[in-house]
Amino acid sequence: MQHYTNIKELDSLQETVKEAIELKKSELKYKFLGEGKTICLLFFNNSLRTRLSTQKAAQNLGLNTVVMNFGSEGWQLEFEDGIIMDQDKSEHVIEAAQVIAQYCDIVAIRAFASLTDKDKDSAEIVIESFKKYAGIPVVNMESATGHPMQALADAITMEEYKVSHKPKVVLSWAPHPKALPHAVANSFVEMMQLQDADFVITHPEGYELDPEITKNSKIEYNQNKAFENADFVYVKNWSNFKEYGKVVNKDTNWMVTAEKMKLTNNGKFMHCLPVRRNVIVADEVIDSENSIVIQQANNRTYSAQIVLKKILENL
Amino acid sequence: MQHYTNIKELDSLQETVKEAIELKKSELKYKFLGEGKTICLLFFNNSLRTRLSTQKAAQNLGLNTVVMNFGSEGWQLEFEDGIIMDQDKSEHVIEAAQVIAQYCDIVAIRAFASLTDKDKDSAEIVIESFKKYAGIPVVNMESATGHPMQALADAITMEEYKVSHKPKVVLSWAPHPKALPHAVANSFVEMMQLQDADFVITHPEGYELDPEITKNSKIEYNQNKAFENADFVYVKNWSNFKEYGKVVNKDTNWMVTAEKMKLTNNGKFMHCLPVRRNVIVADEVIDSENSIVIQQANNRTYSAQIVLKKILENL
Amino acid sequence: MQHYTNIKELDSLQETVKEAIELKKSELKYKFLGEGKTICLLFFNNSLRTRLSTQKAAQNLGLNTVVMNFGSEGWQLEFEDGIIMDQDKSEHVIEAAQVIAQYCDIVAIRAFASLTDKDKDSAEIVIESFKKYAGIPVVNMESATGHPMQALADAITMEEYKVSHKPKVVLSWAPHPKALPHAVANSFVEMMQLQDADFVITHPEGYELDPEITKNSKIEYNQNKAFENADFVYVKNWSNFKEYGKVVNKDTNWMVTAEKMKLTNNGKFMHCLPVRRNVIVADEVIDSENSIVIQQANNRTYSAQIVLKKILENL
Known part of the structure; x- marks a missing residue:
């Protein structure tokens, strides 16, 4: 290399x-x-x-x-x-x-x-x-x-927590007060495209990532539906791509809560960090046993x- | 540890x-x-x-x-x-x-x-x-x-310059234009409370440190009296503790001078540094042979x- | 040493x-x-x-x-x-x-x-x-x-590109939007005074460096004349020394161009970097084979x- x-x-x-x-x-x-x-x-x-x-x-x-x-x-x-x-x-x-x-x-x-x-x-x-x-x-x-260094660490972490079946992996947008880059989400998508997984991206309509990166990855606008039976939920905010770099949505309903995690298949919660607690994710989720954010950082x-x-x- | x-x-x-x-x-x-x-x-x-x-x-x-x-x-x-x-x-x-x-x-x-x-x-x-x-x-x-790292270095330095009798050690407040923390003074007090010494704290009335730290350490409001026969004079400014973080006194009479050092028992001058010359201490004192501030820094x-x-x- | x-x-x-x-x-x-x-x-x-x-x-x-x-x-x-x-x-x-x-x-x-x-x-x-x-x-x-660390690197670089005859070396002022120090030019002059070379300093009238440094080094106010047959052209801006630290001249005619370099003896272009392209030197010169600025940096x-x-x- x-x-x-x-x-x-x-x-x-x-x-x-x-x-x-x-x-x-x-x-x-x-x-x-x-x-x-x-x-x-x-x-x-x-x-x-x-x-x-x-x-x-x-x-x-x-x-x-x-x-x-x-x-x-x-x-x-x-x-x-x-x-x-x-x-x-x-x-x-x-x-x-x-x-x-x-x-x-x-x-x-x-x-x-x-x-x-x-x-x-x-x-x-x-x-x-x-x-x-x-x-x-x-x-x-x-x-x-x-x-890509984060995405590789994420892949290592998912391998360490792998399930015995073909995993369902969700990349979910979550709200954030400031405009954040697309880099982490992009590299996660590119990494998932190299994996044998059922991969779904969920975000509010209009918050599509660069289509040259997402290509034919599945997009589901209903977050709850996306979370159903997920083995891994990767959460990340990004600013709007079309209205480039703008924050056009701060909908707090997109925050990841214990209730939403109940829809998953005892799914692991992932985030690249730093993360804003009770904005991106509720304390109850990031503090739960299913949160593997520190392991990601370790990797x-x-x-x-x-x-x-x-x-x-x-x- | x-x-x-x-x-x-x-x-x-x-x-x-x-x-x-x-x-x-x-x-x-x-x-x-x-x-x-x-x-x-x-x-x-x-x-x-x-x-x-x-x-x-x-x-x-x-x-x-x-x-x-x-x-x-x-x-x-x-x-x-x-x-x-x-x-x-x-x-x-x-x-x-x-x-x-x-x-x-x-x-x-x-x-x-x-x-x-x-x-x-x-x-x-x-x-x-x-x-x-x-x-x-x-x-x-x-x-x-x-x-506490400073206080331990101070203890090492005092050991290196120890006198044959039970030493008299003075912690003296001195004026400063800005509001400074209490950390160095606190740790020096806590360290001295572990030593076999005649320990006196001197400062203007109202400039008491946290009583939970000074406990029963002796306080003397008359700086000259405190300096009498001292073997070590440790000088430090701190901002007011009661009127928390305020500078309520800049009395230049509290500056350490050669005349005041004459009251001591050929006492050593100590300061954690950085020190403001001719505000905290006169050049004549810090430049004298009795100043051991560089040795403190070395330790x-x-x-x-x-x-x-x-x-x-x-x- | x-x-x-x-x-x-x-x-x-x-x-x-x-x-x-x-x-x-x-x-x-x-x-x-x-x-x-x-x-x-x-x-x-x-x-x-x-x-x-x-x-x-x-x-x-x-x-x-x-x-x-x-x-x-x-x-x-x-x-x-x-x-x-x-x-x-x-x-x-x-x-x-x-x-x-x-x-x-x-x-x-x-x-x-x-x-x-x-x-x-x-x-x-x-x-x-x-x-x-x-x-x-x-x-x-x-x-x-x-x-002096730069000047020594410059001397090393000139030794690596030495010519078989006594070299002609030119230190040329060039324009710059901001006020820059004299340090690099001074040390280059002092270094050249220790070398066996035909050394010429060229700059607009009034832009003399400290005469205590330049001493009897030759000064030529006509940049073109200075460049004639030069083996090394060292370019650097400095602010005015008499009107200390002022920018009294931004004459773009002093920028080093390919045309001026043609006057030299296939001369090497030198600069300590960072350099402002198309202000100090034209792209065509710094991008040419005769530019040895990266070698200077390496040294x-x-x-x-x-x-x-x-x-x-x-x-």
Whole structure:
């Protein structure tokens, strides 16, 4: 594997999940694999899980890690070609990406969606520019349209809690006061499309994700109906895609409650975190035994570690 | 030792001080003790000494260290139970604490007093929430009401400069333009209550610390009288406790001068730093041979290291 | 070598350049030299290249590295002697420098020019205070008036691209929308004064650098004439020195273009980065084969590494 910017770049999701679960049993087995090599973690946005788990994963592999909050510690980057840079941006990504590649062997990047410019977000300008110019492996720590490290951790977690039958998996929208990106939902959808499952997306009408991502995945506007017999309920807010980045619905009826969970097949509750309690999900659900959100967070270490292991083996 | 959030959690202050002084002589003796283990340092507030000395201590023990400025790099945390999280806080400490514990073996936290909400500050909501939810050892790097790592470093420093008689130790308030927390003073008082010393607290009337902490420690409102024959003068500003967090006195007569130090028994001048020169203390005092503030700062490494060593040995 | 705060502190620039080029061939040769030792990198200003390359260099030498953004993570420092500290500064450099030296063996500092107070900038108050009080080696990661780590990287790069004759080297001013410091230009001039080269500085009249630095270096106000037969063209903006810190000229005719580069002897284009494309230099030049800006950035690792190696060997 050269880059990891989309879940589809994995040779095999199922194999990778199995390898990650093996790795988790002896996480220091490859502690010399990264010796003498460096990973730069560039954060254009805040982070808790990704920040800590990626450092942990790198440490487990013996990689030297350099963390940089690009926004506050570096220079504002320009991404447009041919522009006269006489405004507020001090450095072009053409130089920045090449320069960073002088000091590390892998670069991991978090750069959220703007939610104001659909075209730029869809073009994944930050990730794609680094892929184009850096000349070293690029890892996506949540970009404008995807969060494949989260999706891989989710797949690992679902494997650990797998049921004996073909599972029913629901991705449910839930309300949120602020406009959130589509990245987590997109990558979850893309990951589920690689799984043998009965997969349903539920959200209010008009809250469709990018149809180029959902493709022919089943959409059910009735949340209760979607929850029926579900084995896994993955909950996530996203802002509107058509009215790009707008919050056009805060319907509290979409919050996940114990009552709704009763419709499921003793389903597991999943969320990528951070989560707003009693807005996205009622305390009674996230505090229940069926909530596996902490296990998901734990698996962020192993999704990062298996990805970095594959990249290191290919360097 | 499981947690270190208050100086009273030490089995024996005197023994710990001796062990720290031994450790200081061969600080790399236990350089493999923390191998394969990680400490997260979470800063909700600024830091110089604590930031650098705790990293140094962890390094000396072979611990992997991850530093995070929680305020600017992470998400705003909610601490209230059962709340509808539709305002500015994105994550509940219930999740945050459990999640962080997935990626490290020890978590150290700096979270200053609000100085606006006495009840919340007294409840030590940040430290106590992490103790409740993280399930891993919690270390206090200055909380709302205590700074036990500083107090232990102070005890180490006083041991290094001990006199042959039962020492007289004075904790003196001094003026400051801004409202400062009570944490350092509180922990110094609690530490002194474990020592065999003639201990006196001096401050303007009305500037009493929390009586639940000072208990029956002697209070002397006349600073000059308090200084008489003192072997150690520990100086610190704190804001008013009764008129909680207010600055009701900036009396410059309380500044520590050479003239006042003449009243002491060739007493040592101590301060936790940072210190405002010529406000808290005159240049002539802090620049004198009797000032041991740099030695106190140096011992921050060894107070942190002995605490982390004890925690690691108990993991 | 004790400190590295000015290029003149090198015993021999030429020898150091050769040693750096050797080191680059086997950068992990001295990976145990810094074992058990710590370097603190203190950033009072933003940084990309310096931040990453100095960490890489330290890692290559086995040094433990602690990075601190002093402005946002620490306390505001006072540098005046004898002042009553009742305003916004919480800590005096007298304490801060001594304290930091308790936790590390080398301190590296980035503290840009204010561009408002010429006397303070010229006095190098930050670097000089740390040299005075810290008592450990101080490394300049760009100060008010110099950037000797960049100048050494530039010398290494020019050696790698050396011509068979005595080279002509031009330092050319170029326009920029914002007021920039003189540090890079100053250190480049000081470095060139140690080289056997035909060295010319070109800038609009009135944009003279500090004459105490340029001394008798040749100044040519006609940029085209300066470029004639140049082997290396080093481009950099700086704000006015006489009208200190002002931008009194934004003449776009001073931008470096392919047409101007044609006047040179197939000259190499150099810049310390970050660079504003199509303001300082046209895309056609920086994207050409003659641009060696990425190589300069790469050599930042080796200029830092050779300097830290020399300091470590002298500890």
